[in-house]
Amino acid sequence: MIVTLTPNPSIDRTIALASPLERGAVLRAVSVTSQSAGKGVNISRAAVAAGVPTIAVMPAAQDDPYVHELLRDGIDCRPEPPAGAVRMNVTLTEPDGTTTKINSPGATVTAASLDRLRAALHQRAAGAGWVVLAGSLPPGTPPEWYADVVADLQQVGVPVAVDTSDAPLIALADRLETAAPDLLKPNAEELASLTGGDAEQIEADPLAAAAAARVLVHRGVRSVLATLGAGGAVLVTADGAWHATPPPTTVVSTVGAGDSSLFGFLLGSLRELPPSECLRLAVAYGSAAAALPGTTIPTPDHLHPELVDLAELPVPAET
Numbered sequence: 001m002i003v004t005l006t007p008n009p010s011i012d013r014t015i016a017l018a019s020p021l022e023r024g025a026v027l028r029a030v031s032v033t034s035q036s037a038g039k040g041v042n043i044s045r046a047a048v049a050a051g052v053p054t055i056a057v058m059p060a061a062q063d064d065p066y067v068h069e070l071l072r073d074g075i076d077c078r079p080e081p082p083a084g085a086v087r088m089n090v091t092l093t094e095p096d097g098t099t100t101k102i103n104s105p106g107a108t109v110t111a112a113s114l115d116r117l118r119a120a121l122h123q124r125a126a127g128a129g130w131v132v133l134a135g136s137l138p139p140g141t142p143p144e145w146y147a148d149v150v151a152d153l154q155q156v157g158v159p160v161a162v163d164t165s166d167a168p169l170i171a172l173a174d175r176l177e178t179a180a181p182d183l184l185k186p187n188a189e190e191l192a193s194l195t196g197g198d199a200e201q202i203e204a205d206p207l208a209a210a211a212a213a214r215v216l217v218h219r220g221v222r223s224v225l226a227t228l229g230a231g232g233a234v235l236v237t238a239d240g241a242w243h244a245t246p247p248p249t250t251v252v253s254t255v256g257a258g259d260s261s262l263f264g265f266l267l268g269s270l271r272e273l274p275p276s277e278c279l280r281l282a283v284a285y286g287s288a289a290a291a292l293p294g295t296t297i298p299t300p301d302h303l304h305p306e307l308v309d310l311a312e313l314p315v316p317a318e319t
């Protein structure tokens with residue numbers, strides 16, 4: 001069972017442009033689609049498609065069309081009374097797969113709605129194989145909220161994965177000594193923001209990514225899965241470091257690729273595969289997602305794990 005928390009869910013509206021994006025121009029779209037989404041919800045979607053039991057917790061009104069869509073799609077969701085409407089995030093995709101995203105802040109939350117969300121998660125977490133805390137925090141949330149929730153879940157004794165960015169990620173990193181998640185999934189930019197490295201170098205060089213990730217492992221994170229875009233992903237644990245390169249992929253939309261990668265890793269972990277095979281599944285899922293339009297999340301039929309290239313990395317020098 002994977003329990004996901006999406007504190008700032010979104011309706012993802014994807015506008016597929018007929019021509020390259022040009023600022024200030026009138027552009028034609030070939031299609032416009034919408035999907036109930038947000039990082040944790042995307043992971044629950046992947047779980048449903050793979051036959052893994054999942055519960056998605058998020059702030060939303062019971063009668064919101066957002067929730068109806070999730071239920072229609074077979075996602076067991078536990079919407080908690082929200083402080084406001086679900087935000088809309090806009091994705092612009094160009095014919096060559098270039099993806100531009102505009103994410104709204106979301107409605108400002110109250111302390112009461114955060115407490116309800118946290119209690120709902122706590123209630124469902126017991127016995128889960130993984131609990132995933134994913135995405136941004138809505139305005140009004142203290143940046144250290146995720147760190148508090150991780151500490152809370154440690155009392156429950158369930159493995160916790162976190163994928164977030166900006167202030168909540170920095171606040172979590174400041175608390176690793178007492179609230180280290182079992183899995184952290186930064187991209188190159190997020191990893192650089194935590195370790196002071198250069199994001200472009202981290203994305204381009206798996207050894208640089210592994211060195212940065214190892215800093216977090218030394219500080220208590222059990223596994224760091226660093227996603228590197230077209231460069232695949234690096235996994236670092238206390239026992240080793242691995243790099244996986246995706247098969248050649250025609251990119252259509254990168255939205256949801258990171259969430260799909262994280263799910264692939266969790267799926268491998270639930271199947272008790274060795275770390276390198278969890279990484280292989282992560283990259284198979286991430287590259288499959290990049291080949292799909294909008295926020296479409298891959299199903300097992302989309303995967304080609306046999307085409308993922310795996311390499312063990314030398315243990316990076318101490319930093």
Ligand SMILES: O=P(O)(O)OC[C@@]1(O)O[C@H](CO)[C@@H](O)[C@@H]1O
Pocket residue numbers: 008010012037038039042089101103134135136137165255256257258259295
């Ligand atoms: O604004 P956040 O919470 O950081 O990210 C939200 C989001 O970009 O993440 C998902 C893709 O990872 C999308 O479904 C969604 O729009």
